[in-house]
Amino acid sequence: MFTFITEHSAPNFNAIQSTELLENKETGMKDMYIVGIFIQCLVKNRNGRIYDKHVMEASVARYMQDRMNGPKLRSFGELGHPEGVEINLERVSHMITEMVWQGNDVHGKAKLIVDTEYGRIASSIIKAGGQLGVSSRGLGELSKGPGGENIVTQFELIAEDIVADPSAPEGYVEGILEGKGYVLEGGLYVPRTNKRVERAYEGLEKTLQTLPKKQVDAYILEAVKRFFKEI
Numbered sequence: 001m002f003t004f005i006t007e008h009s010a011p012n013f014n015a016i017q018s019t020e021l022l023e024n025k026e027t028g029m030k031d032m033y034i035v036g037i038f039i040q041c042l043v044k045n046r047n048g049r050i051y052d053k054h055v056m057e058a059s060v061a062r063y064m065q066d067r068m069n070g071p072k073l074r075s076f077g078e079l080g081h082p083e084g085v086e087i088n089l090e091r092v093s094h095m096i097t098e099m100v101w102q103g104n105d106v107h108g109k110a111k112l113i114v115d116t117e118y119g120r121i122a123s124s125i126i127k128a129g130g131q132l133g134v135s136s137r138g139l140g141e142l143s144k145g146p147g148g149e150n151i152v153t154q155f156e157l158i159a160e161d162i163v164a165d166p167s168a169p170e171g172y173v174e175g176i177l178e179g180k181g182y183v184l185e186g187g188l189y190v191p192r193t194n195k196r197v198e199r200a201y202e203g204l205e206k207t208l209q210t211l212p213k214k215q216v217d218a219y220i221l222e223a224v225k226r227f228f229k230e231i
Contacts, residue, residue, distance in 0.1 A: 031111055032123055038099065038108035038134050038160050049142070049150045053104055056155060059138070060106055063157040064099055073097065077110060077159045079118035081137055085158050093118035096160055108134065108160060122162050135163045 039060070041053040067075040075096035076087050093116060098109035112126075113119035125132060140155040211219055 032114065032126070033097070033109055033111050034094065034126070034132070034134070034162070035109050036107070036134055037105050038096075039106035039136055041104045043104075044149050048148070049152055050145065051152045051155070055152060056106070057101070059155045059157045060099060060101075068096065068099070075160075077134075078161045079122050080163060081135065081161050085137075085139060087159060091118050092116055093122045093162055110134070110160065110162075133163050134160050137161055 039051070039056060041051045041056050044050050063075070067073065073095045076089070076092045077094050077096060078088060078091040079093040080091070082088055082091065092113060094110040094112050096108055096110045098107075100107050112123050114123045122132065136157060137159045138155055138157045140152045142150040143153050145151045207219065208216060
């Protein structure tokens with residue numbers, strides 16, 4: 001099962017180090033780019049996760065092949081992390097144009113799409129002197145390391161999103177959405193459902209419809225006890 005993973009805290013939360021204004025030869029206008037460290041490996045982040053470099057090298061290579069190679073980019077990112085794996089086109093703020101390994105870090109460059117609502121917001125914050133950051137979003141598999149840390153053993157990079165630079169990183173919720181899992185079906189990641197829980201609920205619902213009211217509370221209590229013994 002694949003788990004939805006986002007990173008809000010250092011060191012996998014990466015502040016944008018600089019911005020660039022480059023002339024667009026087709027329009028004569030200047031495009032705004034953000035530049036900085038997009039991904040870091042082999043360090044334990046504040047969410048207790050460590051990204052293996054070999055895993056991330058393969059993931060970044062797939063991302064670049066699928067989304068960055070060719071005449072048209074599909075390397076979209078959003079302003080703020082959404083709660084799912086799909087790219088929400090109405091929230092797109094930028095496109096990744098470069099990703100290069102330097103040691104254990106991936107340095108990247110992204111073009112702000114200032115004609116979109118969220119691209120304008122990001123651009124306005126930067127022009128006003130505000131600090132933003134870049135944070136990974138993807139699906140992965142975790143295993144426990146010897147020190148209790150979560151080792152990311154598989155990872156599928158979905159996007160590099162622009163997020164706010166938190167003054168108190170611990171104020172963010174955990175990046176893993178514990179109750180939401182995904183499985184790969186027909187080349188697509190789809191939410192994983194627990195069929196046994198669904199069947200148990202359907203059986204409980206049918207029985208409750210036939211029981212006398214005075215027996216309902218006792219039956220529910222016993223059903224809950226049985227369920228927790230089985231999981």
